[in-house]
Amino acid sequence: MEKIRKSEEEWRAQLNPEEFRVLRRAGTERPFTGEYTDTKTVGVYRCRACGTELFRSETKFDSHCGWPSFYAPSDSDAVVLIEDRSMGMLRTEVRCAACDSHLGHVFHGEGYGTPTDDRYCINSVSLNLEPAE
Structure with a gap:
């Protein structure tokens, strides 16, 4: 996957303040x-910063967690998982593999009964939904 690199000023010009706060900070x-x-x-959920396909609606489920x-x-190469020790806990951060934007976190083994037993908890502001035609 080709990496997308932009300066902080370029990201600030492209994203609104809330998008910048979540995706870049x-x-x-x-x-x-x-x-x-x-x-x-x-449909397909794409990275709001760069447009890379990240998730498909077929894998979306109701977790009632607020996100x-x-x-x-949609492809294991679409995201990068990074250990996150912020906020006094150990979590796994999810980032876009193409532009390194923050998407959310992934949690494993919570008993949702999904095929992977994973819950990718993703900020809406990190995504753009492209509805199927």
């Missing part, structure tokens, strides 16, 4: 406020 949107939390629309949840990325 690893922020988190407030739970139950994102536009895709409860969306059932069939869109997926049990797998």
Whole structure:
């Protein structure tokens, strides 16, 4: 996958302040406020910063956690997983493999009964939904 590299100024010009805070500064949107939390629309979820395909609606499920949840990325090469020890806990951060934007976190073994037993908890502001035609 080709890496997308931009300066901080270029990202600030492209993204609105909330998108920049989450995607480039690893922020988190407030739970139950994102536009895709409860969306059932069939389609492809792309990185809001670079347009790379990240998730498909077939893997989205209701976790009732306050953010869109997926049990797998559309391609394992689409995301990068990074150990995150911030906020006094050990988590796994999910980033876009193409542009290194923060997407959210992935959790394993929570008992949701998904095929992978993973919950990719992703900020809506990190995504753009491309509805199927």
